[in-house]
Structure formats: C-alpha cells, structure tokens
Amino acid sequence: MPGWVAAGFDEYAGRMPRELPLVMRALPGPARSRAIDTATLRRLEGQALLAAIPEPALVVALDERGRTVDTRGLADRFAGWQQSGRDVALIIGGAAGLDDAVRERADWLWSLSPLTFPHMLVRVLVAEQIYRAWSLLNNHPYHRA
Numbered sequence: 001m002p003g004w005v006a007a008g009f010d011e012y013a014g015r016m017p018r019e020l021p022l023v024m025r026a027l028p029g030p031a032r033s034r035a036i037d038t039a040t041l042r043r044l045e046g047q048a049l050l051a052a053i054p055e056p057a058l059v060v061a062l063d064e065r066g067r068t069v070d071t072r073g074l075a076d077r078f079a080g081w082q083q084s085g086r087d088v089a090l091i092i093g094g095a096a097g098l099d100d101a102v103r104e105r106a107d108w109l110w111s112l113s114p115l116t117f118p119h120m121l122v123r124v125l126v127a128e129q130i131y132r133a134w135s136l137l138n139n140h141p142y143h144r145a
Contacts, residue, residue: 001026001120008124012131015142020082022130024123027052029094038096046099053089059106061091062122063098066109071132071143077108078133090130092122 013022030044081088135142
C-alpha cells in the first residue's frame, strides 16, 4: 500500500478513544496469475476473509450492493454496535470484489456510494466515517453539521 493509505488510516484511528480502538488487519491476497480467473480469486479471498473474522463479531461488509446511509444513520448504527458489546469486523474486499459467502455472512452490507472506489481509498474513508460517527455521538466539534 502507498504510504498515504497507512497515514490516512492512522490519522483517524489515532483519534478514536482507547476504549474503541480502530484496528486494521490487512490480509495477504492469493498470488495472482493468469491461471486464476476472477471468480476463483474472489472465492479464495472470501475464504481468507471469513477465516479472519473473530467470533462472535458483528460483520459489516463494504459492498456496492449494500445500503447507503447518511452521517446520522451511520452514527445511529455505530451506537447500536457499541450497545451490542460485540466486536465489529469491517470487511473491505480486494479489487475482485466480495465473494457471495462474505456477503451472506455479513450482518450489514454498507455501500459508501454508487461509485466504485479503490479498496485502499476505502480504508481511509471508512476510518474517517467511523471517527465522524463517534464524534457526532459524543458532541465532539469534528462533525459540524
């Protein structure tokens, strides 16, 4: 990943309170070759993602087919996640997209936009939006709407 991805993620993760850490766990993808078609690549990535989800985490998968929410809607969901007492696994797939098995495991499919974003940019966007949701719920001046 380019340095700006880690720097952007770290900026927002570092703003979160200690009791609500935002931790990124990047998984190595399968070796790419011309012999692996997109469906196989998606399936292999999906298996690795599913194996990495801690039980009994609440799973939120970022997916273009998911639901969009405004900032208040995300903050409300974030409040519900906190009240559940469960860890939340935010799943960002690779360039091939998410396997159906990952979508089926997800408790919520979240779409950031009808646009398609590179997965490295999504890491930064999601970190910022999680921080924004927290700041809104805690009357922090970061969110000024």
